[in-house]
Amino acid sequence: MSIPAPLTADWLKTEEYRELNFARRDLVINPAKACQPLGALVCALGFDGCLPFIHGSQGCAAYFRNSLSRHYREPISAVSDSMTEDAAVFGGQNNLIEGLRNAHTLYKPKMMAIFTTCMAEVIGDDIKAYLENARKQNALPEDFPVALAHTPSFKGSHITGYDNMLKGFLETLAEPRRHSTHLRLYVVPGFDPYPANLREYKRLLNYLGVTYTLMPDYSDVVDAPNTGEFKMFPGGTPFSALREALNASGYLFLQTYSTQASLKFVKNVQKIPTEAVPIPLGIRNTDRFLTTVADMTGRRIPAEITAERGRALDAATDAHPYLHGKRFALFGDPDILLGLTSFLLEMGGVPVHILSSNGSQAFAKEMEDLLHASPYGREGKVYVGKDLWHLRSLLLSEPVDMLLGDSHGKYAARDAGIPLVRVGFPVTDRVNVHRYPIVGYAGVINLISLIANTFLEDKDRNADEAHFELLR
Numbered sequence: 001m002s003i004p005a006p007l008t009a010d011w012l013k014t015e016e017y018r019e020l021n022f023a024r025r026d027l028v029i030n031p032a033k034a035c036q037p038l039g040a041l042v043c044a045l046g047f048d049g050c051l052p053f054i055h056g057s058q059g060c061a062a063y064f065r066n067s068l069s070r071h072y073r074e075p076i077s078a079v080s081d082s083m084t085e086d087a088a089v090f091g092g093q094n095n096l097i098e099g100l101r102n103a104h105t106l107y108k109p110k111m112m113a114i115f116t117t118c119m120a121e122v123i124g125d126d127i128k129a130y131l132e133n134a135r136k137q138n139a140l141p142e143d144f145p146v147a148l149a150h151t152p153s154f155k156g157s158h159i160t161g162y163d164n165m166l167k168g169f170l171e172t173l174a175e176p177r178r179h180s181t182h183l184r185l186y187v188v189p190g191f192d193p194y195p196a197n198l199r200e201y202k203r204l205l206n207y208l209g210v211t212y213t214l215m216p217d218y219s220d221v222v223d224a225p226n227t228g229e230f231k232m233f234p235g236g237t238p239f240s241a242l243r244e245a246l247n248a249s250g251y252l253f254l255q256t257y258s259t260q261a262s263l264k265f266v267k268n269v270q271k272i273p274t275e276a277v278p279i280p281l282g283i284r285n286t287d288r289f290l291t292t293v294a295d296m297t298g299r300r301i302p303a304e305i306t307a308e309r310g311r312a313l314d315a316a317t318d319a320h321p322y323l324h325g326k327r328f329a330l331f332g333d334p335d336i337l338l339g340l341t342s343f344l345l346e347m348g349g350v351p352v353h354i355l356s357s358n359g360s361q362a363f364a365k366e367m368e369d370l371l372h373a374s375p376y377g378r379e380g381k382v383y384v385g386k387d388l389w390h391l392r393s394l395l396l397s398e399p400v401d402m403l404l405g406d407s408h409g410k411y412a413a414r415d416a417g418i419p420l421v422r423v424g425f426p427v428t429d430r431v432n433v434h435r436y437p438i439v440g441y442a443g444v445i446n447l448i449s450l451i452a453n454t455f456l457e458d459k460d461r462n463a464d465e466a467h468f469e470l471l472r
């Protein structure tokens with residue numbers, strides 16, 4: 001059917017088009033996810049002195065570094081062995097060996113993390129054997145620490161890559177578990193695009209007086225102080241802590257969908273006492289995080305944290321009228337969506353469309369259970385494996401008041417005439433978003449303020465003279 005051009009834009013807003021759009025099978029338009037190696041790179045940045053080494057093409061490496069630099073507005077140190085056509089035919093061993101030799105000589109890292117891109121995975125490169133050959137050819141000292149991960153981009157997403165890399169670190173570089181373990185809790189944040197969140201975890205854990213290691217911790221790497229001097233390796237979880245990682249007294253995972261393989265490895269294979277909680281977004285999830293830490297370590301929640309909780313509740317009460325009953329659409333990674341939805345429900349917000357390009361059926365079920373447990377969640381529908389063009393149809397055919405998600409959502413939000421509050425990864429069109437925590441009680445205040453003030457800003461901007469009020 002041919003449709004006259006001026007009417008096409010209107011037709012794209014119809015139920016009829018939405019149905020056709022959702023029947024689409026062989027085409028993906030703007031999925032809200034990145035590929036596995038990007039997540040592996042983020043994980044590798046979280047270890048002190050670790051140089052991420054991309055076994056694959058330079059274009060992929062440029063994409064990862066570029067995406068991360070745009071989000072964090074920091075230089076992102078990583079190397080690639082620049083596989084090209086000859087490596088695609090004959091295998092990438094020569095590239096890997098030469099690349100390791102150069103990277104080790106030039107940048108003098110304390111360790112490296114090798115992970116793969118599509119090309120290396122399609123031809124089936126055996127990076128473990130290549131690494132052994134590299135050592136035999138003296139490209140690296142025999143005892144130089146190198147973690148390995150296969151991160152095929154045609155499976156999973158950046159959260160899978162983060163997980164595979166973390167498991168690779170544990171499998172390759174941690175010493176075997178001894179019987180006498182030390183009393184140290186290992187806390188795994190999961191794929192978290194906010195360095196401020198990692199700092200918030202450390203602040204709360206310090207208040208609790210817990211002996212812990214946050215792993216991986218890239219807060220100082222992607223948010224380094226400007227001292228006028230470039231440091232290639234400005235911080236991260238120390239190698240000594242990684243080496244002792246399997247002698248932890250326990251593990252606490254603060255996300256579940258971005259840590260599945262690592263969690264299984266420490267819990268089921270290594271038999272280390274392990275707990276997993278939802279990302280501490282909102283009052284309820286933060287309570288759960290803190291009480292789990294307290295239960296695992298025998299520590300008490302101090303009065304300072306209880307006071308913070310009270311202040312967050314006060315902020316929630318003050319902002320409640322501006323969020324209650326508002327309809328929201330959300331998109332992003334599964335863990336952050338679960339946290340955001342829980343937070344919105346606490347505030348009486350109504351999540352209507354929840355879309356995750358990299359969400360699984362298990363995620364959809366967990367989200368539906370969360371929605372059904374609240375009177376405000378009854379309208380919510382979950383869409384997994386869908387993209388931002390699907391989201392556009394949803395916003396245009398079934399309107400909401402606000403969209404929550406990363407910067408890629410701005411086009412659909414503009415077309416729908418609603419504000420976008422930027423949450424998640426990547427945020428490339430606003431500054432310093434990653435410097436404000438959205439987890440913990442401090443995060444509750446930040447999120448509430450961001451959302452409520454965006455509504456109020458809109459109200460002022462659109463008010464006529466008679467309704468342009470000083471009080472809101």
Ligand code: SF4
Pocket residue numbers: 035036037059060063116117118119153154
């Ligand atoms: S999807 Fe494959 S080709 Fe594209 S950037 Fe990722 S690894 Fe490279």
